[in-house]
Amino acid sequence: MEKPKLRSNFAPGSSRWAVRRAQWKALGLSDEDMEKPKIAVVNSSSELAICFSHLDDVAETVKQSVREAGGLPFEIRTTAPSDFIFCAGGGGGYILSSRDLIVNDIEVTVEGAQLDGMVCLSSCDKTPPAHLMAAARLDLPTILMVCGYQPSGEYQGEPMDIEEVFIRAADAERGSITTEEIGAMADNAVRGPGVCSGMGTANSMHVVTEALGMSLPGGAPVLANSSKMTEYARRTGERIVGMVLEDLRPRQILTPSAFHNAVAAVLASSGSINTVKHLQATATEGELDVDVFALFEQLSNTAPMLSAVRPNGNRSIEDFEAAGGARALLKQLEPILQPEALTVTGRTVRQNLAGFEVPDDEVIRPLDRPVSTEAPIVIMHGSLAPESAIVKLGARDAQRKRQFSGPAVVCGAGNDAMSAINDGRVKAGDVLVVRGGGLKGGPGMAGRASMVAFLLYAAGLENEVALVTDGQLSGLVNKGLVVGEVCPESAVGGPLALVRDGDRISIDVDTCTVDLDVDADELAARAAELGEPALPRARGYLHLYQRTVGPMSSGAVLGHETGARPR
Known part of the structure; x- marks a missing residue:
């Protein structure tokens, strides 16, 4: 059998071959090892957070399987961002910005060493999108290994x-x-170890990876450290070697059809709003002409909500897994999917789903009997959000308002807004405007926009006060009328910067609009008075992020500072 042509195998006698040989021989590798497909096992193990604490054992399982399949695994490490741990410093700006740090860390190691493929151990919120972005950028055979959710307790x-x-x-x-x-x-x-156990960003992104075709079928979600997850890790290590030998690459999988299927899966599971920017970032890194925001708008009319896992409803993530998880969700959605999309198995979505039966069609319902026919995620536009904004509604209830109009109470990101609620400055009928928490203003979407929303709930104002912010919202924000990620953000001169106390703001979810009801001449005068926007001071990595991050329309990707969303 002819040996595969691997980019990691340098010409014998060349300087790169010689110095690599010296290094790897000293590591105990044989001549035979150095001819094998070389697989990066991307690990974000960390003792800082329970969501990453089990990954060393997962990595060992994957590496052993790679060896048994004829490959040579190399474990590499990246930062391990847990929202609940990393939120303490930089005003929370390290959370989203860490996603792009991981992408670049992978590029430096895998491209620098010219490895042949990757298995990415995807756990907490920012690792799955980072791994998808790196796969799209590098276009090397890649599988994401979903590393499971944590068991939760009782009180x-x-x-x-x-x-x-x-x-x-x-x-x-x-x-x-x-x-x-x-x-x-x-x-x-x-x-126990693993990611948060609701349908927040982590489990939503785990579902997304399977819907995109970038992880093996049947693995999302999965209980961390279960026998099922271990077997899934073994099969993943085996399959990546086959993908390298077949030269099956991410850009063959990450097609417009795959993004269509992923967006349908997010809507059907009422997934986190953060999936929108992460999917757009993946498309941007893959140089794809895919407008994820537009896909959400289009599919909101055809992809109903089929499951209601907490915080969207009373079902648990364990219920969702037992009902078939992402595979069952895709099976129920099959009539509206693009089923010829290719997956990491080398087969299409249609082929992967053939013969599969949904174990519980109450937990994951069919298209003709949905939980709700109304979109759980709404992309908004209007004079206050010329580019976009997002509302997460989940399963809509009668108490939640679809329209809201009221005077603005304007606050800075984080503590300023929380003090306004606690001091009674925010009253029923108001629209609380929280600005300065965007990509560049945060920087890194810092601030505590989610805590502001939760504080409104705690104050009994969730259905009496609307919240509008350029900050990022947790995938758990699922009550009241909250308009997040308003773009362009206030720090770069977006209309949110021009709002003053008492201005009337009108929100209409049915028409997908959020408007500032102020005369255009008055707004022009305010803009002239403010002058050119000046970014807040940042240091270190956050300074680099602030200066180079692209707009939300491109997925907030580093190095994409200009240019609009592709149409």
Whole structure:
């Protein structure tokens, strides 16, 4: 059999061949090893966060499987961003910005060493999109290995997970529950490694990876450290060697059809709004002419909500997995998917789904019996958001308002807005405007926009006050009328910068509009008075991020500072 042509195999006798041989011989590798497909096992193991604490064992399983399949694995490390840990410094700006740090870290190592393929161990929120972006950028055979959700606990006989602790922390800040109570909730919330157990950003992105065809079927979601996950890791290590030998690359998989399927899966599962920018960033890195924002707008009319996992409803992530997870969701969606999209198996979505039966069609419903026919994620536009903004509604209820019009109460990101709520400056009928928390203004979408939303809930104002912000919202924000990620952001001169206390803001979810009801001449005068926008001072990595991050329309990708979303 003819040896595969691998980019990692340099010409014998060349300087690159000689110095690599010297290094690798010293590591104990044989002549035979150095001819094998060389696979990067991208690991974000960390002792800082429970969501990454189990990845070393996963990496060992994958590496052993790669060896058994005839490959040579090399474990490489990247930063391990956990939102709940990394939010402490930089005003929270390290959370989103860490995504792009991982992408560039992978490029430096995998491109620098000229490895042949990658298995990416995808865990907490920012690692799955970072791995997809790196795969799209480098276009090397790649599989994402979904590394599972954490088992959660109970408190006073009720389910308790870290997401509930995050939400209930707003009650503690207002004093409606005690420090001891929130502490007890925290102590009982997490029972093992893995990502948060609701349909927040992590599990939403795990579903996305399977819907895109970038992970093996049947692996999302999965309980971390379960026998099912271990077997999935073994099969992933085996398959990546086959992909390298077949030269099956991400850009053959990450097609417009794949993005269509992923957006349908997000809508059907009422996934996190953060999937929008992460999918757009992946398309941007893959140099694809795909407008993810437009896909969400288009598919909102045809992809109904088929499942309601917490915080969207009462179903647990364990229920969702038992009902077939992403594979069952895709099976129910099959009539509206683009089923000829290729996947990492080398087969199409249609072929992967052939013969599969949904184990529980109450947890994951068919198209003709959805949880809701109304879109759980709405892309907004208007004079206050000329480019875009996002509203997450989940399963809509009668109490949640679709239209809201009221006077603005304007606050800076984070503590300023929270003080305004606690001090009683925000009253029923107001529109709370929280600005300065965008990509460049944060920088890195810093600030505490999600905590502001949760504090409104804790104050009993969730259906009495609308929130409009250029900040990023947690995938858990699922109550009230919250308009997030307003673009362009205030820090670069977006209309949000011109809003003053008392200005009337009108929001209409049915028409997908958010408008500032102020005369154009008055706005022009305010803009002239403000002058050229000046970015807030940042240092270190956040300074580099602030200066080079592209707009939300391109997915907030570093190095894409100019240019609009492709049409």
